[in-house]
Amino acid sequence: MSKFKSKELKVGAMVVIAFALLYVGLRFLKGINFFSSSRTYYAVYENVDGLVASNPVMVNGLNVGMVSHIDIMHDEGNKLKVELLIKNDVAIGPKTVAELSSNGLLGSKVINLNIEPNITQPLEDGSRVLSMADKPFTALVADQAAPLVEKLDKLMTDFQGSGAEAKNMMHSFTKTSSSVDSLIVANQVKITQLVGNLAQTTYLLNRSLADLQPTLENLNKLSTDMAKTDLSKTVEALDKNLASLQAVLDNVNNGNGSMGKLMKDEQLYNNVNHTVQSMDSLLMDLKAHPKRYVHFSVFGKKDKAPKEVKSAVDTEAAE
Incomplete structure (x- = not known):
């Protein structure tokens, strides 16, 4: 009988130890380390907006703790009490604010501690810290989208106001298109002749350009030869000849030489x-x-x- 009781005690002790290990393991997986020194604080919010236990507590982007538990305060209008497990080396002052905010676009929540500088009297373990809830991500998007929605509303109003004008314009365009179609049908023969004449003119122009091509090549060659010629010397020689001719004409006008005497005497x-x-x-x-x-x-x-x-x-x- 005693052996049977001893076996039951052993089984019961093993079950208790198993449950204890399971509890500790689950808490450890949530981020709670029973072997580290930490202190507990709490903050009160009207709406935690999806905050759950094991969400991180940050100071300037550094993880210094975690949310350990969330309770409903029935005696204070169903507000939510959030317990914060903070590392022992982090000093929390009376002006420290626990701000509930979003961590990234996925909407995960985080507690950001805004710790005041030069803390002289840190809060004791289990004290309440000031709390502040940031606007939800949807509210931020709504605030940013409000001006855009207003502009779109104004644009739609203006568009509705100009709908009659657009309708009249489309009617005029349809009428003009019908008139153009009628004009094209009435002058189909003339348009065909005009297109034929244009094609013949284009053909003759292409032939003229082909015949003109050798002339253009000769002109190009002539311009190239003229560019290679030393025009400065030619101009200088022509200038000398003109000067000589001018001297002869001056002598003739002055009566010098045989020609001058013949013309003057x-x-x-x-x-x-x-x-x-x-x-x-x-x-x-x-x-x-x-x-x-x-x-x-x-x-x-x-x-x-x-x-x-x-x-x-x-x-x-x-x-």
Whole structure:
């Protein structure tokens, strides 16, 4: 009988130990370390907005503790009491604020401790800290989207106001389109002829451009040759020739040289003119009476001209 009782005690003790280990393991998985030194504080919120036990407690982004338990305070209007398990080396002052906020876009909650500097009298273990709840993520989105919604509402109002104008414009556009279609149908033959003439003109223009291509190539070659030519020397030589011609013209105008004297000296001009006239008369007489000036005979016979003729010839020669 005693052996049977001893076995029951052993089984009961093992069950108790198993439950104790399970409890400790579950708490450990939640982040509670029974072997570390920590202190407990609590904050009161009207709405924890999804905060659960084991959510972190942060100070400037550093994890310094966790939410250990959340209770409902029935005697204070069903407010929520959140127990905070904080490391022993973190000093909490009377002005410290436990701010409930969102951790990222996924909506997980976190307690941010805003600790005042220069704490002289830290709060004791189990004290209440000030609390503040941040706006929910949906409320923040709603605040940011409110101006956009207002602008969209105004835009829709303006669009509804301009609906009649848009309808009239579409009606006018439809009417204009019908008129254009009728005009195209009425002038279909002319449009076809115009397109044909345009195609023929384009063909002739292409042929003209093809015929013009060699000329353009020659012009290009000529411009290239002219670019290679030393135009400065050519211009310089032309300038010298013009200067020489100008000097000659100046001499002529001043009466220098033969040409200048001939143009400026009237007596010399008259003498030259008289000489030319005399030579012209002599040539005409030589052509009319060649025997007076040339004596030719096969037998060496002299031409016995009458004395009066000889005297006339001598007189003309003397003149």
